[in-house]
Amino acid sequence: MTKKKWFTSLVLLLVISISLMGCSSNNNSNGSESGSDSDSPEKVKLSVNIWAQPHEEEIYKTIIADFEAENPHVEVDFVVTPGDDYSTRLQTLMAGNRTPDIFYLGAGDTNFYVDTGRVLDITDLANESSVLDLDNMWESGISRYTVDERIYALPKDVGPFAYAYNKDLFDAAGLEYPSSTDPYTWDEFTEVAKQLTVDNAGNTPNDAGFNNKEIEQFGAGFWWLEPAVYSNGGHWLNEDATEIIIDEPEFIEALQYVADLRLVHNVVPSQEQEQSTNSYQRWLNGTTAMFPMGPWDQAAFWELDFDYDLMPWPASPNTGESRTWLGSLGFAVSATTKHPQEAFDLAAYLTVDEDAQRNLMNRGAQVPNLVDMAETEYLEADFKPESKEVFLNVIKHQSQPLPHELTYDREWFDYFAQTVVDVYEGRKTAEEYVHEVKPELQRLLDNSIEKANKAKASQ
Numbered sequence: 001m002t003k004k005k006w007f008t009s010l011v012l013l014l015v016i017s018i019s020l021m022g023c024s025s026n027n028n029s030n031g032s033e034s035g036s037d038s039d040s041p042e043k044v045k046l047s048v049n050i051w052a053q054p055h056e057e058e059i060y061k062t063i064i065a066d067f068e069a070e071n072p073h074v075e076v077d078f079v080v081t082p083g084d085d086y087s088t089r090l091q092t093l094m095a096g097n098r099t100p101d102i103f104y105l106g107a108g109d110t111n112f113y114v115d116t117g118r119v120l121d122i123t124d125l126a127n128e129s130s131v132l133d134l135d136n137m138w139e140s141g142i143s144r145y146t147v148d149e150r151i152y153a154l155p156k157d158v159g160p161f162a163y164a165y166n167k168d169l170f171d172a173a174g175l176e177y178p179s180s181t182d183p184y185t186w187d188e189f190t191e192v193a194k195q196l197t198v199d200n201a202g203n204t205p206n207d208a209g210f211n212n213k214e215i216e217q218f219g220a221g222f223w224w225l226e227p228a229v230y231s232n233g234g235h236w237l238n239e240d241a242t243e244i245i246i247d248e249p250e251f252i253e254a255l256q257y258v259a260d261l262r263l264v265h266n267v268v269p270s271q272e273q274e275q276s277t278n279s280y281q282r283w284l285n286g287t288t289a290m291f292p293m294g295p296w297d298q299a300a301f302w303e304l305d306f307d308y309d310l311m312p313w314p315a316s317p318n319t320g321e322s323r324t325w326l327g328s329l330g331f332a333v334s335a336t337t338k339h340p341q342e343a344f345d346l347a348a349y350l351t352v353d354e355d356a357q358r359n360l361m362n363r364g365a366q367v368p369n370l371v372d373m374a375e376t377e378y379l380e381a382d383f384k385p386e387s388k389e390v391f392l393n394v395i396k397h398q399s400q401p402l403p404h405e406l407t408y409d410r411e412w413f414d415y416f417a418q419t420v421v422d423v424y425e426g427r428k429t430a431e432e433y434v435h436e437v438k439p440e441l442q443r444l445l446d447n448s449i450e451k452a453n454k455a456k457a458s459q
Contacts, residue, residue, distance in 0.1 A: 193219025
C-alpha cells in the first residue's frame with residue numbers, strides 16, 4: 001500500500017469512529033457522569049465525605065466496597081476529613097460547587113441546610129424504597145432530619161450517652177455495682193463518687209486530711225449539664241423555642257449541682273485539672289471511676305485493662321427521672337447531585353443494610369439503626385458492655401435533643417457554653433450567672449429566629 005492510500009484509509013477510519021461516537025452520545029441513557037459522550041457503560045461516580053474514628057473509617061471502607069460489588073455500575077470516592085476540620089472543609093467544597101454527593105448532616109444543622117437548599121428532599125425516595133423500612137428505624141433518629149414532615153437525611157446512627165463505671169475501682173472501695181435499671185439519686189451518686197475519689201495519701205473527701213490539690217483518682221469524669229437539667233425538669237428554652245428560661249428554679253438547681261461536684265465535693269476534675277490530664281485519659285488509665293460513654297467508644301474500651309459496665313445517669317431527687325441527651329449524625333444527599341437515585345441508594349445502604357449494620361455493631365461502632373436487630377442481636381452479643389440495655393433505654397425514653405438542635409443556629413448556645421465556665425470555676429453562683437447572661441442569650445436567640453424567618457420568606 002502506498003503512503004497516499006495508507007493516509008486516505010486512516011482518515012476514513014477516523015471519520016467513521018467520530019460518527020459512531022456522535023451517534024452513541026445522542027442515544028446515551030446510562031446515567032453516566034455529565035459530559036460523557038460514550039456508549040460504553042461508564043460508571044456512575046459518587047463522592048462521600050465524612051469524618052470518622054480510624055476503626056469506623058475501616059468499617060465504612062468495607063461497607064462501601066460491598067455496595068460497589070452489589071452495584072457494579074457505581075464507583076464511590078470515599079474521603080474522610082478530620083472531625084475538627086470537617087465543617088470548614090465541607091463549607092469550602094460547597095462554596096466551590098464541589099459538594100459531595102453524600103455528607104454528614106449534624107442534627108442541629110438540619111433547618112439551616114434545608115432552608116438554604118443544600119440537601120435533597122428524600123421523602124419520596126424513602127417511601128418508594130424497597131430496602132428502607134422506616135418503621136424499623138429509631139424514630140428519635142429519623143425525626144432529627146425531618147422538617148414539615150419531609151425527610152432530608154437518614155440517620156448514620158443515634159448516639160445514646162450512658163454512664164460507665166470501673167468495676168475494679170468499685171471492688172477496691174468495697175462498693176456494690178450500680179444498677180442498670182434503677183439509677184442513683186443525685187445525693188447517692190455524690191456519696192459514691194466521694195468514696196471513689198482518693199488523694200495521694202489514700203484519703204477520700206470524707207476524711208479530714210483529704211488534699212484536693214493532689215487527687216490521684218476521681219470518682220467521676222466530667223459531667224455534662226444537659227442530663228442534670230433534663231432530669232430535673234428544666235430546659236434552656238420554652239416549648240416553642242422562642243424564649244430563654246434558664247432563670248427558672250429547675251435549671252438553676254441543676255447547674256449549681258453540677259458545679260458543686262467540682263467546687264464543693266471535689267469528685268470531678270476542675271478546669272485546671274482537666275487541662276493537666278483530661279477525664280477521657282484518666283478513664284482509660286483507670287484513675288476515674290465513672291465516665292460518660294457512647295456506643296462508638298465500645299471498640300476502644302475493649303482494650304481497657306479493667307472491667308466495666310453501664311449505668312443510667314443519676315436521677316433528680318425532684319422528679320425521680322434519669323434523662324440525658326441523644327446525639328446523631330445523618331447521611332444527607334446533596335441537592336446538586338447528578339445522581340439522586342444512586343446517592344440515595346448508597347445512603348440507605350450505609351444506614352440500614354443488615355450486613356452493614358451487623359458489621360458496625362460487631363466492631364463496636366454503634367447501636368444498630370434497625371430496631372429489631374438492636375433488641376435481639378445487639379443485646380445478646382458477647383462483647384462489652386454487658387448491660388447494653390442501658391443504651392437502648394436512653395434511645396427509647398430517657399433522652400432529648402441538645403438545646404441548640406431546636407433553633408436555627410447555635411450562636412446563643414455557644415455563648416452560654418463559653419460563659420458558664422464562670423460558674424464551674426466558682427466566680428459566680430448559678431443564680432447570679434443565669435440572671436446576668438439571660439438578656440444576651442435572648443438577644444442571640446431572637447437573631448436566630450429572625451434569620452429563620454428571612455430564610456423561609458426567601459424560599
